[in-house]
Each structure stands twice: as C-alpha cells, then as structure tokens.
Amino acid sequence: MRTSRERLLLAPRPRTLAVLLLVQSLGACSMFGWHGSKPGATPDNAPTIQSLSKREIVIEPDPGIPADEDKAIAAYRNFLAVTPEADKRAEAQRRLGDLAMASADNANAANPTPSGTPDYTAAIAQYRDYLKTYPNDPTNDRVIYQLARAQEQGGHLEEALATLDLLVAKYPQTRYRDEAQFRRGELLFTLRQYPKAEQAYTLVLGGDKLGTFHERALYMQGWSRFKQGNLEEALGSFFGALDGKIVGIKDDDLDKSEALTRADKELVDDTLRVIGISLANLKGAESIPAYITSNDRRSYEFRVYQQLGQLYLKQERPKDAADTYAGFARLNPLDAQAPAMQAQVIAIDQDAGFDQLALAAKKDYVAQYGLDGEFRKANPEGWEHAQPLVKTALAELAQRYHSQAQKTKAQADYVEAAKWYRAWLAEFGSDPEAPENNFLLAEVLYESGQFAASAVEYEKTAYEYPTHPHSADAGYSALLAHAAEQKGVSGDALAPMQRAGVDSELRFAAAFPADSRTPAVLTNAADTLFKLHDNERAASVAEQVLALQPPATPAQRRVAWTLVAHTSFEAGQFDRAEKAYGEVLALAPANDPARGELTERLAASIYKQGEQARTAGDNKAAAESFARVAVAAPGSAIRENAEYDAAASLIALKDWAGATKTLEGFRQHYPKSPLQPEVTARLALAYGEQQQWAPAAAQYERIALAPTTTPEGATRARAALWQAATLYERAAASDPDSVKAGKPRPADAAANRALAAKDYDRYLKQYPSPLEPAVEAHWRLAQLAHIDGNAAVESAQMHAIFVADQNGGAARTNRTRTLGAMAALDAAQPVLEAYQKVALVEPLAKNLNLKKAKMQDALKAYAVASDYGVAEVTTAATYRVAALYQDFAKSLTTSQRPKKLSKLELEQYNELLEEQADPYVEKAIALHGINASRTTQGIYDEWVKKSFDALKTLQPARYNKTEHSEATVDAIR
Incomplete structure (x- = not known):
C-alpha cells in the first residue's frame, strides 16, 4: 500500500496559468499605455493551458497605420x-x-x-x-x-x-494587487514553494470576489494545499472552484456542455480529477458529504462520486468504485442521477466478475427505479432516463434465472425467471423487444410444466403485438402447450382443454395462412372438433384444409376429406359424403387396410341417398342410387341390400322388366341371402305384372317348396302352390297365337297345363283340407283333363268333386256345392250317353224298356244335380231333362216300325206312338217353361236361352212370335 505522502508525490502537477495571464495582460496594453483587463472578463476565445504551447500568435497589421x-x-x-x-x-x-x-x-x-x-x-x-x-x-x-x-x-x-x-x-x-498576488502564487507554485503560494492565492481570494483571478486563485489554492498534503483544506478550495463553474449544469457530459468554455471545461476536469485523488487518499466516498453544504453543490454532487469511482477503476479497485457509486444512490435515492450511479455499480460488479453482487444490484435497481418505485413520482425526468437500464436489468435478471433453470431444472429458478419476465413486460409492454421477452416468458412457463399459462403467453406473443419474427413460432408453440396440457387428462376435464386448443389452432391458421405448418394445424383442429362431436365446425375447418393454396399434403387432404365424409354422412348429406369418401379412396394406397372400411362407407353413402329418395317418394332416384352401390363398391357388404332395395324401388315404379332383371341378378349373386324368399315373392309379382305367367308360377312354386316350420309359413306355402298352379293354368290358356314377349307360345300350352296339373295334384296331396280349395283343385284338374281330351281323368276328378262335397258335411260351402252340382251334372252325362245309345229298333218292346230304364237313370242323375239348388246347374239339369223328355218323345215317334203292318195298322201304330209321345213332349214343354220362367228371378244363362229356343219349336204360337210395328208420320202444319 502506498502511503499518503507517496500518493501526493505521484499526483499530477497543475498546469501553470502564468503564461496565459501574461498574454491576456499583453492584450490589454496599447502602444501608449496599459489599462488592465476588466474584472471578471474571460473571453471565450482566450488561450488555454493545454493549447498555449501550440498556439501561434499572429498580429495582423493595421491596414490604416502600419505599426513598426x-x-x-x-x-x-x-x-x-x-x-x-x-x-x-x-x-x-x-x-x-x-x-x-x-x-x-x-x-x-x-x-x-x-x-x-x-x-x-x-x-x-x-x-x-x-x-x-x-x-x-x-x-x-x-x-x-x-x-x-x-x-x-x-x-x-x-x-x-x-x-x-x-x-x-x-x-x-x-x-494590480490581485493579479500580482496571483502571479506570485503561480511563480511560487512553480518554484514548489507551496505554503507561500497558498498564502499568495489566499490574498487574491481576499480581494475582489468578482475579479478575473478569483476562481483561478481558488483552484490554485487547492493545489497548493494539496501539494502540502492538506487534503481536507484542498477539497474546500476545489469545491469552491467548482461552485463557480458547474452549479446547475444538467449535462451528463461536461465536455459536451455549451454552458462552459473550453478553458472552463479543462479547469473543471482538472478540479474533479484532483478532488478524486484527494478523496481517495482520505476516506473515499465517506469524505464527500462533509463538503456538500448547499443545494448548489448538491446539483453536481454526483460528478464528484463519478470522478472518485472512475479513479478507483483506474486503480483497479472495483469494489471501492462500486461502493462509491452505490453510496451516492443510497444517500440520494430520489436524485435524478441516482439511477445512473446505481447502474455503474451493476456494470462494475459484472465486469469484475462479482456475479452475486451484480445480481443483488440489479434487483435493487429495478426495485428502486421500476414502474412502482418512489423514484418515478419524485423525479419523472430522471425516471425516464433510468428506464433503459431498468429494462436491461430486468431482461438480464430474467435471462439469468432462465438459463439457470434450464441447467438446474429447479422450480424456484423457473418461478424467479417468470417473475422478472413479467416485471419487464409490465414496464415495457409496448417496447419493440416486448414480443421477444413475452415469448421467453412463455418458454419459461412451458419448460416448468405450466402449460396452460404458457399457452396464454404464447398467444399473447403471437397475436397481441405487431407482427414480429417470433409471431408464427409463438402461435405454434401455443398449440404445443395446449397439447401438453391435455396429456394425461381424461373425462369431462379434457373437452374444455381440447376446445381451447382448437380455438388456438384456428387463430394460428387465420393469422399465418402462408405458414408451412398451417395445413397440419388446420387438419388437427378439424379432427379434434370431430372427436368433440362438433361436426359442423369440423367440416368447415376440413374444407379450409382442402381450399389451401398451395395444396396441403396428400395425407392431410385425406384426413380432411375423411372428416368431410364422416360429418356429411352424420348430417344426412349423403351425396356430399359419397364424393368425400371417393376422394379419400383416391388418396389411399391400394394396400391400405382402411380401404375396406372406406369402401363400405362409400357404399353406405350411396345407399342412404337411395333411402332418402325413397322416403321422398322419388323411387326412380332411389332405384338409381341403390343400383350405383354395385358399381361404386362391388365388394361392399351393403350391396346385397342395395340391389334388393333397387328392385323394390323399380317395383314401386312398376318398372317390372327392370325389377325382374335386378331380382334375377340378386338371386344369382346372393344364393344364400336370407332375402331370397322375398326375392322370389317379388319376382313372382314382377313376372305376373308382365303377364309372364309361367315364370311367375315358377316363383310361386319356389315359395311353396321352401321348407318351413311355422303355421304362417305353411299357410304361405299352400297359397303359393295354389298360385303357381293357377298361373301355369293361365299361361296355358293364353292366346296361342301371340308372339309377344313373356307370353307362352303354342308349344308351351300343353307343357304349362301339365305343370298346372302337377301343382294342383301336389296341392291335393299336401293340403286335402280345407274342403273348398281341395274341391276347386279337383275341378281345375278336371278342366285341364278336359282340355287335353283326357276324359278318364276328367271323369275321375269330377267324381272326386262330387264325393268330396257329398262327404264334406259342415265344411261344405257354396263353392263346393256349386262344383258338386257340376260334378253331379257331369256324372249324369255318361248316363245320358248310355240312354242315347239305346235305339228303338226291333225287338222294339225290349229296347223300349231298356231305353226307358236308361232314361230313368238319367232322370235320377239329373235330379241329383238339380237337387243341389245351384242355379246354373239346375237350369242345365232342367234343360237336359226337358231335352231328354223331348228326345224320348222323338225317339218314340221315330222308332223302327214293326214289319208286315198294314197301312191301317201302321197308321194306328203311328197314332198310338204319338199319343204315347205327347206326355213326354208336354213334360219337355213344362220343364223348358220352368227354365224360361227363371228369367223372372234374374237368371238368364245359356240353358235358359236354350229352353227358350226349344219352346219356340215346341210352342211356336207362344214363343215364336214376330213383333210388328207401324210407322207413323208426324206432320207439322
């Protein structure tokens, strides 16, 4: 350590002012006398100590009177x-x-x-x-x-x-006293006679206070004392010298101040320098307050602390320098210069590597000069100047703890970093650096696991500031924060988080449409909305993905189309869903496992369109949609139902040909389908509507032959078998000359009759009861046998009808009775034929008896038929009985005459035959009359008509009259 004496010897000597003063005096002289300088006058252009040695004095000649x-x-x-x-x-x-x-x-x-x-x-x-x-x-x-x-x-x-x-x-x-004393002091100082120099300067100071040499004398007095080691007294002089120069000057840098001349700046600079040296050799900053004895000195007090601090730094004493600056700030917390002084403390501690001290100093600084500090209220102007360092200090505090937290992962460090970032933003929220610091705050919160809070700050960074380099990254980071918040959350708590995440995603996409991440963000948002069952918004966002230019990636477009498809399907917009599923399939690789499900979805969309059209009554559109399923998704599970429903719609349209084709295709493609019975029934209907009786009959046969275990099934099978038989019968009865499609050709008639007979016969075997259809089946078989000329079969069937009806008991019906009557009538025909075969020839008596017997048999047979009381059978039986009587009468009159009869005998024989025949004729007339009278009962069938025709012959006077009418002429007169 240097002694005080050594420090004094090392101190710089003051620059002499003697030469300067002499030159000034010379300037006041004239050729004829010297008048001295005006008190207090110090020209701004006067030479200075520093420039004197280099200054070249040029005396311009007087152009009027040249001096010599x-x-x-x-x-x-x-x-x-x-x-x-x-x-x-x-x-x-x-x-x-x-x-x-x-x-x-x-x-x-x-x-x-x-x-x-x-x-x-x-x-x-x-x-x-x-x-x-x-x-x-x-x-x-x-x-x-x-x-x-x-x-x-x-x-x-x-x-x-x-x-x-x-x-x-x-x-x-x-x-010249003051000047002389001042020059004495200068000479004595130069000659190192410091005590005498001090005395001389003191004498100057006792003179004119406003004189030219007063301030300089005060300055040199200080130096004289300084050289003697009287530092406290020297400081008194030096502070006095400053009082006359820098009181009230607010410029931070005196070298740039316009309030001082160049000479004054050098004087002030030297004075502050020696003050610093003096203080450093005393108690440093502790010695300063004793000299701050007025408000004037308080105005430049900070410069003294600055000078001392700078000196300490030059002497490599950073701790003393920091304490000096801090001392001023501590003693003058509300002074306008306090922030700058405290800032020096921070800078010194940092430069010296005193990290903890620098950290504490920064915290003190922001606490003292921050937004809520007392300094702002007391010194608004100073506060404005302090804010840049407050800004820097807050940023450095935040970054320090942030960096530390990233290393330690300690929650306390993250909390501290967030605290300082928030403090920075509270004070400098509109600063251009605010977005970056807001982003860093969000990063701190994210890294510390505060995902919800970090999302808020990321979004603020992205959207609440003018666009900046971190805008898009902040917006995207908010999405990551929302996603991180949702991890591990389930149940009712998850949905609100997901909705918040979606809102953030949509905000990102709206703010940064050209960002390369926007397609993925929108895609994820749409998918999340779909999972939240917000289908309308999901579809809208998916459409945004599809509208992006340049287009989103194929994978993203596939997701978007999938969501459009699903949402459209659920909304009943099946045409839109069909298009979307088609797009998805176009984007899916051929070996993609999802293609199967997508295909089913496509098929379902088309199928649903068919259902909608059917519900709306548009069966044509329904049929077209159902049919398209097979084209668009031939392997889909729903194709089976679609084809069936297509046929149903065609049936509803009465497009029988289309329905037939579709149903036959269905039967071929899906032989094991549970819908096959329905297909058969619908085919039967379709063929029937086209009058394709035989194909229709074949379908009914399938129905009839299908196995069944229920009463309803048995009833259906019985009805189908009957229908098959009747349709075959109808096919056989169709116009044999027709060549129209669907109608039997001539060669088919017999075959169809055979098929009809086969089904009727099968019906009788399977369903002998109830009585009426069984009797009807016998009747149909009899008719078919009749057409085919198979009299034996016909007779057998007619007999079966008669027997069945006769034995029917309570099961008998009008129909069975009618058919029984017809069967009885039919049964009378061979009896009648047996009667007709007997000719009245010789031996006449024998044959007559035989014929009478045969006639009685016939009469009995017809009586049986007539007894049924069936009108059409009764009229037929009545007519035939009447005809039988008429025929018997005729047979008598036309019988073979015995041989060898005389003419008289022959005549008598003939009269006798006529007499015998007349009662039969009368009976015939009576029976025909009965038939004819049935017209009054509303009965007029062919047998009644035939009876009328017979009566015309038998009773022409009554029944064969011709009506006459007279023409009349009306005349208009």
Whole structure:
C-alpha cells in the first residue's frame, strides 16, 4: 500500500496559468499605455493551458497605420535626445519599455527562439532604467508590474518573483494587487514553494470576489494545499472552484456542455480529477458529504462520486468504485442521477466478475427505479432516463434465472425467471423487444410444466403485438402447450382443454395462412372438433384444409376429406359424403387396410341417398342410387341390400322388366341371402305384372317348396302352390297365337297345363283340407283333363268333386256345392250317353224298356244335380231333362216300325206312338217353361236361352212370335 505522502508525490502537477495571464495582460496594453483587463472578463476565445504551447500568435497589421516598433523606438530615442523636460522624458522612457515589450512579444510570436524562451532583455533593461531614473514616480507600480511580466516572460522566474514581492510590498493597494498576488502564487507554485503560494492565492481570494483571478486563485489554492498534503483544506478550495463553474449544469457530459468554455471545461476536469485523488487518499466516498453544504453543490454532487469511482477503476479497485457509486444512490435515492450511479455499480460488479453482487444490484435497481418505485413520482425526468437500464436489468435478471433453470431444472429458478419476465413486460409492454421477452416468458412457463399459462403467453406473443419474427413460432408453440396440457387428462376435464386448443389452432391458421405448418394445424383442429362431436365446425375447418393454396399434403387432404365424409354422412348429406369418401379412396394406397372400411362407407353413402329418395317418394332416384352401390363398391357388404332395395324401388315404379332383371341378378349373386324368399315373392309379382305367367308360377312354386316350420309359413306355402298352379293354368290358356314377349307360345300350352296339373295334384296331396280349395283343385284338374281330351281323368276328378262335397258335411260351402252340382251334372252325362245309345229298333218292346230304364237313370242323375239348388246347374239339369223328355218323345215317334203292318195298322201304330209321345213332349214343354220362367228371378244363362229356343219349336204360337210395328208420320202444319 502506498502511503499518503507517496500518493501526493505521484499526483499530477497543475498546469501553470502564468503564461496565459501574461498574454491576456499583453492584450490589454496599447502602444501608449496599459489599462488592465476588466474584472471578471474571460473571453471565450482566450488561450488555454493545454493549447498555449501550440498556439501561434499572429498580429495582423493595421491596414490604416502600419505599426513598426523599431521605428517607434528610434523615434522615442530621438525624442529623448532632444527633449529636456523631465515629465516628458519619463513618459517617453516608459513608452520605450512598453515598445520593447511589444517588440519582444511580436518577435517571439513571429520567430520563436530555439530555446523557447522569448528575449525580453531590452524591455527589462528599459523598465529597470526607468525605475532607477524615476524611483519615486507615483505610477511605478505599473512599471514594476511590467518589469515582473517581462522577467517572467523571459524566463527569469526568481527575478520576476522578487519584482512582484517589491510591487505588493511597496504598493499594497495597487490596482494590480490581485493579479500580482496571483502571479506570485503561480511563480511560487512553480518554484514548489507551496505554503507561500497558498498564502499568495489566499490574498487574491481576499480581494475582489468578482475579479478575473478569483476562481483561478481558488483552484490554485487547492493545489497548493494539496501539494502540502492538506487534503481536507484542498477539497474546500476545489469545491469552491467548482461552485463557480458547474452549479446547475444538467449535462451528463461536461465536455459536451455549451454552458462552459473550453478553458472552463479543462479547469473543471482538472478540479474533479484532483478532488478524486484527494478523496481517495482520505476516506473515499465517506469524505464527500462533509463538503456538500448547499443545494448548489448538491446539483453536481454526483460528478464528484463519478470522478472518485472512475479513479478507483483506474486503480483497479472495483469494489471501492462500486461502493462509491452505490453510496451516492443510497444517500440520494430520489436524485435524478441516482439511477445512473446505481447502474455503474451493476456494470462494475459484472465486469469484475462479482456475479452475486451484480445480481443483488440489479434487483435493487429495478426495485428502486421500476414502474412502482418512489423514484418515478419524485423525479419523472430522471425516471425516464433510468428506464433503459431498468429494462436491461430486468431482461438480464430474467435471462439469468432462465438459463439457470434450464441447467438446474429447479422450480424456484423457473418461478424467479417468470417473475422478472413479467416485471419487464409490465414496464415495457409496448417496447419493440416486448414480443421477444413475452415469448421467453412463455418458454419459461412451458419448460416448468405450466402449460396452460404458457399457452396464454404464447398467444399473447403471437397475436397481441405487431407482427414480429417470433409471431408464427409463438402461435405454434401455443398449440404445443395446449397439447401438453391435455396429456394425461381424461373425462369431462379434457373437452374444455381440447376446445381451447382448437380455438388456438384456428387463430394460428387465420393469422399465418402462408405458414408451412398451417395445413397440419388446420387438419388437427378439424379432427379434434370431430372427436368433440362438433361436426359442423369440423367440416368447415376440413374444407379450409382442402381450399389451401398451395395444396396441403396428400395425407392431410385425406384426413380432411375423411372428416368431410364422416360429418356429411352424420348430417344426412349423403351425396356430399359419397364424393368425400371417393376422394379419400383416391388418396389411399391400394394396400391400405382402411380401404375396406372406406369402401363400405362409400357404399353406405350411396345407399342412404337411395333411402332418402325413397322416403321422398322419388323411387326412380332411389332405384338409381341403390343400383350405383354395385358399381361404386362391388365388394361392399351393403350391396346385397342395395340391389334388393333397387328392385323394390323399380317395383314401386312398376318398372317390372327392370325389377325382374335386378331380382334375377340378386338371386344369382346372393344364393344364400336370407332375402331370397322375398326375392322370389317379388319376382313372382314382377313376372305376373308382365303377364309372364309361367315364370311367375315358377316363383310361386319356389315359395311353396321352401321348407318351413311355422303355421304362417305353411299357410304361405299352400297359397303359393295354389298360385303357381293357377298361373301355369293361365299361361296355358293364353292366346296361342301371340308372339309377344313373356307370353307362352303354342308349344308351351300343353307343357304349362301339365305343370298346372302337377301343382294342383301336389296341392291335393299336401293340403286335402280345407274342403273348398281341395274341391276347386279337383275341378281345375278336371278342366285341364278336359282340355287335353283326357276324359278318364276328367271323369275321375269330377267324381272326386262330387264325393268330396257329398262327404264334406259342415265344411261344405257354396263353392263346393256349386262344383258338386257340376260334378253331379257331369256324372249324369255318361248316363245320358248310355240312354242315347239305346235305339228303338226291333225287338222294339225290349229296347223300349231298356231305353226307358236308361232314361230313368238319367232322370235320377239329373235330379241329383238339380237337387243341389245351384242355379246354373239346375237350369242345365232342367234343360237336359226337358231335352231328354223331348228326345224320348222323338225317339218314340221315330222308332223302327214293326214289319208286315198294314197301312191301317201302321197308321194306328203311328197314332198310338204319338199319343204315347205327347206326355213326354208336354213334360219337355213344362220343364223348358220352368227354365224360361227363371228369367223372372234374374237368371238368364245359356240353358235358359236354350229352353227358350226349344219352346219356340215346341210352342211356336207362344214363343215364336214376330213383333210388328207401324210407322207413323208426324206432320207439322
């Protein structure tokens, strides 16, 4: 450690002002006398200590009266040579001294001597000669002053000092007293006679307070004391010197202040420097308050602390420097300069590597000068200046703890980092750096697991500031935060989080449509909305994905189309769903396992369109949609139902040909389908509507032959078998000459009759009861046998009808009775034929008896038929009985006559036959009459008509009349 004495010896010497003052004095002189300088006048362009050695003095010639000191001197010497008057000679000699002084000044200015010391020998000699000649002249104080000046300028410092001592001793009240004392002080200081120099400067200070030399004397007094080691007293002087220069100046950098001249700036700079040295050799900053004795000094107090702090830094004493700056801030917390001083503390601690101290200093700084500190209220202007460092300090605190947290992963560090980021944003939320710091706050929250809070800050960073480089990244990071928040969450708590995430995704996409991540973001948003059952929004967002330019990736478009498809399907927009599923399939690879399900979805969309059309009554559109399923998705499970429903729609349209084709295709493609029975029934209907009786019958046969275990099934099978038989029968009865499609050709008639007979026969075997259809089946078989000319079969079936009806008991019906009656009538036919075979020939008696017997058999047979009471059978039986009687009468009258009868006998024989025949004729007439009378009962069938025809012959007078009508003419008169 250096001693106080060593530090004093190492301190810089003050620059001398003697030369400066002499030059200024010279400037006040004229050729005819020196009038001195005005008190307090210090021209702004006066030479300074620093520039004096380099300054080149140029005296411009007077253009009006050119000056020539040599000629003037010669003139004065000539004047002295011829002038005897003492007073005039004195003035001339004094002028000669001044001219010699001026000549030396000018010569030195124009051509400096090699040694640097001007030659003032002539001036010195002239002044000394004058004093010797006029020792008691009352104006000698001026001459002595000039002599001292010439001696000092000529480098004779000790002689100059002695001359000045003479001046102040002999002329204590001279007007040059202050200047003389000041110059004495300068010479004494130069000669290192510091106590005497101090005394001289003190005498100056006791003079004119507003004089030119007062401030400089105060300054040099301080230096004189400083050189003597009287540091406390020196500081008093130095502070006094500053009082006259920098009180109230607000410029932070005095070198740039317009309130000071260049000379003043150098003086102030030196003064502050020596003050710093003095304080450093005392108690440092602790010594300063004793000298801050007024508000004026308080205005520049901070500069003293600054100077001392800078000195400590130069001396590599950072701790002392930091304490100095901190001391000012502590003592003057509301001073406008306090923030800058405290900022120096931070900078010093950082530069010195005092991390903990720097950290504490930063916290103190933001606490003292932040938004909510007292400093802002007390010193708004200073607060504005403090904010840049508050901003920096807050950012550094936040970043420090952030970096530390990333290393330690300690929650406390994350909390601290977030705290400082929030503090920064609270104060500088509108600063251009705010987005970046907001982003870092969000990062801290995310890294510490506060995902919900981080999402809020990411979104603020992305959307609440003007666009900045982190905007898109912040928006995307918010999405990651939402996703992280949702991990591990389930149940009712998850849905609100997912909705918040979707809102953030949509906000990102709206704000950054051109971002490369937007397609994926929108795709995920749409998928999430679908999972949340918000189908309408899911579809809308999916459409946004599909509308992106440039297009989204195939995978993203596939997801979007899938969502459009699903949502459209669930919304009943099946046409839109069909298109979307088609797009999805187009984007899916051929070996994609999902193709099967997608195909089923496509098929379902088309199928549902068919259902919608069917519900709306548009069976044509329904059929078309159902049919398209097989084209668009031939392997789909729903194709089976679709084809069946297509046929049903065609049936509803009565498009029987289309329905038939579709149903036959269905039967071929799906032989094991449970719908096959329905297909058969619908085919039966379709063929029937097209009058394709045989194919229709074949379908009914399938129904009838299908196995069944239920009563309903048995009933259906019985009805189908009956229908098959009747349709075959109908097919056989169709126009044999027709060549129209679907109708049997001539060769088919017999085959169809055989099929009909086969089914009727099968019916009778399987369903002998109930009675009526069984009897009807026998009847149909009889008719078919009749058509085919198979009399035996026909007779057998008719007999079966009769027997069945006769034995039917309570099961008999009108139909069975009718058919039984017809069967009875039919049964009478062979009896009638047996009667008809008997001819009345010889032996007449035998044959007549036989014929009568046969007639009785016939009458009995017809009586059985007639007894049924069936009108059409009764009329037939009545007619046939009447015809039988009529025929018997005729047979009698036309019977073979016995041989060998005479004419009379023959005539009598004939009359006898007629008499025997007449009752039969009467019976015939009576029976025909009964038939004819049935018209009154509303019965007029072919048998009644035939009875009328018979009566016309039997009773022509009654039944064979011709109606006559007379024409009338109406005349209009």
